[in-house]
Amino acid sequence: MNFLAHLHLSGSDHDIMMGNFIGDFVRGRNLKEQFEEGIAKGIELHRAIDEFTDTHAIVQQSKNRLRPKYRHYAGVIVDMFYDYYLAKNWSDYSDQPLEEYAQKFYSLTKNYNHILPERAKRLLVYMAQGNWLVNYGKTEGIHRALSGMASRTPFESKMEEAVNDLVEHDKEFEEEFRKFFPELRAFSANWLKER
Secondary structure, three states, rough: HHHHHHHHOOOOOOHHHHHOOOHHHHHOOHHHHOOOHHHHHHHHHHHHHHHHHHHHHHHHHHHHHHHHHHHOOOHHHHHHHHHHHHHHHHHHHOOOOOHHHHHHHHHHHHHHOOOOOOOHHHHHHHHOOOOOHOOOOOHHHHHHHHHHHHHHHOOOOOOHHHHHHHHHHHHHHHHHHHHHHHHHHHHHHHHHHHH
């Protein structure tokens, strides 16, 4: 899953949300030595979400549709596609308007500047300026995000072409997302409850 899903699955605890947000920017297992408890818990949740997603049969279906053309980038693309469906159908999953949710998150990050890894700080500048969380709900927003990622990969990924696959197989990808996401929400809620 990509940024919007990770944030949404964090619940209302700000520390957990910020930990989940920086999950991809943090290495190592000694999280409680590096961060306060809530931040460490958010990073652990991020990793649990990634593992659950990467091994799920429905997600594999989505990846398999893309794998012949995009090979190991298929997973990255599916993460982006699923954020597209979450943003596009946001009112099915949240009572708070997406624009308001996104602006609150961008504001919240200012309170956590001291714990943000440098790469996360740099990314946040572009994320807020381009309002990524809202623009994920538009095909042009996803195209821009995937093209940006393609330009930063050391190898040819063709990710800038993936929006064509999104449009062509929209029905299948959305159906897979709608089956998978409630399971992921339940998994994340249980994970948080148990900890």
